[in-house]
Amino acid sequence: MADFLMKKSLPPLNWFRAFEASARRLSFTAAAEELGMTQSAVSQQIRALETRLGVGLFVRQARGLALTDDGRKLLPKVEGAIETLSAATAQFGIETQGPHLTIASSVSMIDWVLSPALRAYMAQNPDLSLRLVSTIWPDDFTATQADLQIFFGTQKQAGPNARPLMPSHLIPVKSPDLSGPLSELPLIESVGTSDGWAGWANVFKEPIPRPSVHVDTYGAALGLAKNGVGVALVSAVLAGPELKSGTLVQADPRQIPAKEGYFLNLQSDAPTAKACAAWILSITAQGPG
Amino acid sequence: MADFLMKKSLPPLNWFRAFEASARRLSFTAAAEELGMTQSAVSQQIRALETRLGVGLFVRQARGLALTDDGRKLLPKVEGAIETLSAATAQFGIETQGPHLTIASSVSMIDWVLSPALRAYMAQNPDLSLRLVSTIWPDDFTATQADLQIFFGTQKQAGPNARPLMPSHLIPVKSPDLSGPLSELPLIESVGTSDGWAGWANVFKEPIPRPSVHVDTYGAALGLAKNGVGVALVSAVLAGPELKSGTLVQADPRQIPAKEGYFLNLQSDAPTAKACAAWILSITAQGPG
């Protein structure tokens, strides 16, 4: 009840902005220019705000405006609120000038695939303004305003338009410093995925050690593997760059299929977005060979 | 260009309010109830805010919501801004705490019907905070934020949901100090209405004096009649309390219908508003008898 009235008690933000700009410029006409609307719109908004508040905010003069006492009372609070909201939105806002691109991606993909390759890509596109947003799957990606989305899941979860980043099977990787057969090495399990070492044992019908380290992402597993902690069973696309550079090697030449993988979803028609999507598809398809 | 973008950089205040309420309640459904709108509306507003800011603000769960890091970052600023704007408007507006009520009414109805009876009503409702806003018809009542509206006009103007305050026919009233038949007394005409003495002459087919005093409201006419200036032809509902107290008497037992009258429009579901509407309907229906 009281809450219902509360709902009606705040006028539209644009009225406040019209008021603040008019108070600062002492002119509806100048405020209108600044706000990108007509003088008539500003006049109506101020009138509406005055009606809503039940007080006069300006004295209209032949040459512009003067604030009333009520207007002077209102102005500091409105200025403060507008400044707060502007700061609040600015902390998220993307640069809107020049070619720009937002990629929302799983942390692992950013750390292990995108970051290593981005230096070259940015060098090729010096004017591009790029924003990488890391997201935790199974986040709701549509909530993130991004030109490109890369996330981990099933094709069904990703949607029919999402393209898998290949190769998507799982391979065991280890540091080149680790010697010995798979059966004698510590295994690292990524628990946030559907597939893992149990699947490996199932496919090849051979005993393997029980995994001794559990992490929640392939990326974390890769990091541990790189540090020689053990053998990680991870998506081949994720391991690609490390295999290519030799910092990781395949611990066993075999692989198993995976129900889940990384998917790219292009959500923008902008040329910069399409170019980047093509680039990502190309660098992942190259793999370690 | 930059000014144009500036205009677009602040989302509607309602989106922020939807965000704040949802963050506090961790439920779109509960936030919707609080804000007096549907869950669907809140869902869309949050989605729109997330798209505008380019970040996810909530993680949707089966049983409600969780704030994301970005959501937690945004919340204090939004809370601060909303509080500032609420304080800014509250310093002019009605108190929003405790039972409160705003009635927008024609001046005449306030002076001649509501004011005489309000003392008793307020005594019965000591916690009620009441605000009477006098308006000049044919004002745009929708611009006035009021729980109840009472204004003068036609049913068509008032809208289908508006209830007429009865009795709405016109009666001639005078001070008990004035003696003599109608045809020998000065007549007071209310020029701001459709009906008047011409209608009286037309209905009863008898000559009457040409009105010698013209005013623009029934209330003003009543005031002059009470002061013995002459006979006023006014809405019976307006004259009711004065007839009841004997400060005015009917100058002629006859009456004529009126095309216009006073209408009550209830615009709030709050119990305080409904109770007051019922009270107004009851005190006007009692009439002078």
Add this chain to the structure above:
DNA sequence: CTCAGACATAAGTAATACTAATGGCTGACT
């Protein structure tokens, strides 16, 4: 007296904001 500048208003329309209806998902309960 004329005119430029600025605010106010009416009318019209594009855009927005909301509702109603319904779908999908998840966890609790039986």
Add this chain to the structure above:
DNA sequence: AGTCAGCCATTAGTATTACTTATGTCTGAG
């Protein structure tokens, strides 16, 4: 394992709002 309540998401439709255009009015400068 099946059912159902609770909650979010989406679509389609429509009422309402927000804005523009056009024009009127007023005032002070020239």
